[in-house]
Amino acid sequence: MDVIRTKAALRARVAQWQAAGEAVALTPTMGAVHEGHLSLVRLGLERADRCVATIFVNPRQFGPNEDFTTYPRDEEGDLAKFRSAGCDAVYIPDPGQMYGTDYKTEVTVTDISDVMEGASRPGFFTGVATVVSKLLIQSLPDIAIFGEKDFQQLAVIRTMARDLDLPTEILGAPTVREADGLALSSRNAYLTPREREIAPSLHRAMIAAAESVRTGAAPHVAAEQAKRDVLAAGFQQVAYIDIRSQDTFAPAEALSENLRIFAAATLGSCRLIDNIAV
């Protein structure tokens, strides 16, 4: 497995494979690799001949009071996991490869960036769309794979890639969960043992809300009940629990096709997000 540190080397490596007729998948990550990330790599290797993972903790997608400095980092452990999953290369950009001191360009996806994570975390989706457009342009892969755990992020990236005419197909991969339903996330490392016991109640409340919408409850009533359940279970704060169209992110007025329930809530120092189909 190659470890690539410069964008020039990344571009050359991917182009070399493509010139030999091999399709290349890219799986961008911020490291702190878990089974969810490895499922992206496995999907990449199913759909393409080569898979390149990237590790870059992107400062531009963290707000001033967020966890950029404390975000878990474990380069050696990450490389071992990517190697064991069959990655052909890992791109870990050297300092200055992504944002020079004079960096000025932002990519913004309007409309679908305004709600939920976008409303809770100003600038987050511009940071994401910017770094992902750079990674995709640096490598020009055939496909790129992102987790459905960050469902709104996946939609923002898919829209950005379509709108900017990038030659890359964007694929989503299903959320990987612990046995008790907790969605895998690098940030789960922030949970204390006690919080870790409480954490799956978010997913349980979402399943209950989805079931109650399917059996006739108004979406906003079901969502309100889920918020009460999550707070009762011990979460400190609910940023949102929303039932929306998974295509347009318009709030659901009644049961219909393609609804999804989206949640973000804080437990101790950890902000958890999750989403499931209704």
Next chain:
Amino acid sequence: MDVIRTKAALRARVAQWQAAGEAVALTPTMGAVHEGHLSLVRLGLERADRCVATIFVNPRQFGPNEDFTTYPRDEEGDLAKFRSAGCDAVYIPDPGQMYGTDYKTEVTVTDISDVMEGASRPGFFTGVATVVSKLLIQSLPDIAIFGEKDFQQLAVIRTMARDLDLPTEILGAPTVREADGLALSSRNAYLTPREREIAPSLHRAMIAAAESVRTGAAPHVAAEQAKRDVLAAGFQQVAYIDIRSQDTFAPAEALSENLRIFAAATLGSCRLIDNIAV
């Protein structure tokens, strides 16, 4: 000369040349082609093996009260001129190739987009950076050429291409002028014969200001004199006449290297812009 109407055909044609070892130049235009545009094509053919011109009047770079609907259009005439200059292909995107009905993505270059044309025309540089990033990603040329007549636009595009890691070198080409000094522009077609006589006074006032800065005048004093000269010559309004660094666009306090004088002024229904080195 090929006339290409879809982004898929554009990408395929450029890739085909590049696979054969030929370097490709792109010269994006809004049509209404004049000698200035043809000089870009000639520079493209000097620096690359193939030159593709594009014609697209980009709605996203016009403000609500600007001249999008009346902007001069002459596809047949443009094609004949590009053919005679030796273009290998012209890309004229069919409706819907550039912005679908659900289009949501914007590319913004901060800081250098805020002054002069950016201050006078809100949204203009976001429209420019967005359309040019799309054209460059659709075609992935080796070089792309833009006129120095739109000097600030050239800087915005150069910054965007660098920041997004596009595999394309951005080149500027010198402003082409009429014998009396008026910079060529598609919008000169809006000038009445009387206005056409007045128009070169903008360039003359800029030359005088540059000379007076070189011989010791304070930049802001020379710029104020140029504004008075332009208004006295018959221009209705001066949006700005500024002396700035051509690298950072910081206002000049005194004579130094790399200063440039930038101007925008209205004559009748025509907004003229120009710039020269101090």
